[in-house]
Amino acid sequence: MDLLDGSLSLYAQSCEKTVLKRLLKELWKIVMRILEKTVVLPPMTDKSMILKNLTDNAKNLAANAKIEDMSRLFKNHMAGKQDIRNPLSGVMDISKEMEKNLSPKQCAVLDVALDTIKQYFHAGGNGLKKTFLEKSAELQSLRYALSLYTQTTDTLIKTFVTSQTNEDILSLDEGSVGEVSIQVDLFTHPGTGEHKVTVKVVAANDLKWPTVTGMFRPFVEVNLIGPHLADKKRKHATKSKSNNWSPKYNETFHFIIGNEEQLDFFELHICVKDYCFARDDRLVGVAVMQLKDIVEQGSCACWLPLGKRIQMDETGWTILRILSQRTNDEVAKEFVKLKSDIRTENPLPNPT
Structure with missing residues (x-):
């Protein structure tokens, strides 16, 4: 000074x-x-x-x-x-x-x-x-x-979900890299107030992934994002399909949410990835579905366009930067990894 x-x-x-x-x-x-x-x-x-x-x-x-x-x-x-x-x-x-x-x-x-x-x-x-x-x-x-x-990690994630309403808007210069078909059903227990989210991954279609990468093993990963999930199952994944750019899955998963918060503060972060045996799986495309959009009807079956990354405004980036510093918080680390993941344009060949 x-x-x-x-x-x-x-x-x-x-x-x-x-x-x-x-x-x-x-x-x-x-x-x-x-x-x-x-x-x-x-x-x-x-x-x-x-x-x-x-x-x-x-x-x-x-x-x-x-x-x-x-x-x-x-x-x-x-x-x-x-x-x-x-x-x-x-x-x-x-x-x-x-x-x-x-x-x-x-x-x-x-x-x-x-x-x-x-x-x-x-x-x-x-x-x-x-x-x-x-x-x-x-x-x-x-x-x-x-x-x-x-603020706590739960509060920051809650703020992120409520403020980032255009995560799945595709940028004009990048466009869609495919689409994924899912069916989501919501159920709230009348006695305990707990919520059950059932997600059926039906299929993916027109996945844009270069054939020069060798073996292509696409699978779908479904992540539940929101507050108070540290002790809950937050991720499910389908089996991979070999060399199929429009694979069918028809696999169903269940998530349980406590009664602490409304469903408006939760979202599904859906990734299509290329399975790799010897290294990290590679992102093919990503989509987001906020549960507040389907609370009234209670269910939804739709095709979601896949983007190369999610879109965030300055508030989203600020929250991501704060959470990225909480290296001892598994929920924060997992959240940052999901939201910051970007598809690699020139992926290395996948060993066959």
Whole structure:
């Protein structure tokens, strides 16, 4: 903080007021972004997140370009003075020393530290207005991330299911890689309130998978996602079919859900995969069915289009990044693996 204070003081002495205000606004945005993206929500290391990280990096480059333009505005004011170290280097050094998985106490300390940082940028009325600082989108985003950080895995998964309503929307540039036929029946016990979800995997059709990969053994994996499932069966899978791009399965599975939550907070995450004996099974396509869409009728039989990956908005990515840091939580690890899985475009040959 001494480094930040010294740098801001030197800026105040060297820059005209209008230039200083514009500079402070950009510096404030960068400080908030770094706190959120580096300290609170460090980037996911899973290889399947490369696409998202590239997108984030592109956005950061665009934001940094504004700072480079801003630097030219006060370059003349700094002529002849000693170079100033990046006022954000202190924040970066702190983030390197902190554990990726913040504890509730660390989150509380960081929340208090935000008030101190705001005081520096407000500078007793000589800097930015308090209303600007409080209402800035960067601060609101950081505080939202902190609030999510202290929530339980069940609560975060519940928030994910209710907020991600377009997971199965196919992107225009990727399109469908096939379809899967399922029948889902819901039953609620009148006495205990427990729910039973029966899923029949009927068939898959027109699976787009290259023949050059050798043996193709497609099977369907059905995952139940939602809160309070740590002690429940969450995954079932059909038998694999050899070299069949429109296989028939006709296999039925049952999931049991407790009476703690309504069915609106649960979804079926359905994957078609290529079975591999010596390595991880490879994703062919994925589909999602939210149970809230079929609660009223109680059952549904349909064909679901398969995409190469699911679609998420910023809230979904934030929740995924938080859960990715809970390496000792099996439910969180399983959830992150499912939601971050992306089909490989050039799969290695499958041994016959």
